[in-house]
Amino acid sequence: MNFRSIAEARYTTKKFDPTRRVPDSQIADLKHILKLSPSSINSQPWLFTFVSNKQVKDELANASYSNASKIKDASHLVVFSVMDNLEEFEKRVEENLLENSIKFYKQFVKTQPEEKTINWLSQQVYITLGFFLAACASMEIDSTPMEGIEPKKYKEILNIEDHKVLFSVALGYRHLEDDTQPNLIGKSRLAADTVIQSID
Numbered sequence: 001m002n003f004r005s006i007a008e009a010r011y012t013t014k015k016f017d018p019t020r021r022v023p024d025s026q027i028a029d030l031k032h033i034l035k036l037s038p039s040s041i042n043s044q045p046w047l048f049t050f051v052s053n054k055q056v057k058d059e060l061a062n063a064s065y066s067n068a069s070k071i072k073d074a075s076h077l078v079v080f081s082v083m084d085n086l087e088e089f090e091k092r093v094e095e096n097l098l099e100n101s102i103k104f105y106k107q108f109v110k111t112q113p114e115e116k117t118i119n120w121l122s123q124q125v126y127i128t129l130g131f132f133l134a135a136c137a138s139m140e141i142d143s144t145p146m147e148g149i150e151p152k153k154y155k156e157i158l159n160i161e162d163h164k165v166l167f168s169v170a171l172g173y174r175h176l177e178d179d180t181q182p183n184l185i186g187k188s189r190l191a192a193d194t195v196i197q198s199i200d
């Protein structure tokens with residue numbers, strides 16, 4: 001499938017088939033792909049937590065409002081977090097980034113209020129979401145991105161330190177009875193001339 005067809009076919013899955021599991025080899029590929037995500041100055045301020053353990057996945061489902069049933073039936077849940085311990089983050093910057101990137105960080109990022117810096121770091125994590133959803137669709141794995149979760153509860157359940165949980169993505173295969181599939185209801189989007197302009 002070319003990328004245009006992939007974009008047309010992917011959708012936010014509302015009901016997963018609870019009997020199907022994403023093979024370990026594809027989960028390994030997705031981990032590798034996430035690691036390759038781009039970020040400003042190659043900052044990589046993220047933590048990706050893959051959960052397939054049923055008990056932990058159910059606990060997270062119960063901290064996910066109306067998304068609970070999707071997570072319970074999904075094969076895996078991936079939790080996306082941003083580093084919010086800026087001291088630790090700066091150590092990472094100093095140890096791993098190129099000199100110009102370190103300069104950029106010190107001059108333009110570090111000089112802002114802490115909240116703005118964490119926002120900037122969070123934007124980098126959101127880039128990985130788009131990358132990840134496209135990767136899943138290209139592998140014919142269905143997905144549900146979710147901000148409708150309780151980040152503090154997630155953090156506690158997963159014992160996550162130095163990071164703030166932002167959102168999660170359920171992975172698996174659509175239930176045949178999911179009546180929100182694009183082949184049944186199409187895609188709902190604003191008109192191209194509302195959101196795209198060309199200056200030729």
Ligand SMILES: Cc1cc2nc3c(=O)[nH]c(=O)nc-3n(C[C@H](O)[C@H](O)[C@H](O)COP(=O)(O)O)c2cc1C
Nearest residue numbers: 010011012013067129144145146147148149167187
């Ligand atoms: C950052 C983000 C958070 C979202 N949170 C939820 C959510 O909590 N629950 C849900 O069912 N869908 C959620 N969605 C899915 C969007 O509603 C969906 O992408 C949008 O309506 C377009 O539909 P499509 O993904 O099927 O093309 C989220 C999407 C994004 C990108």
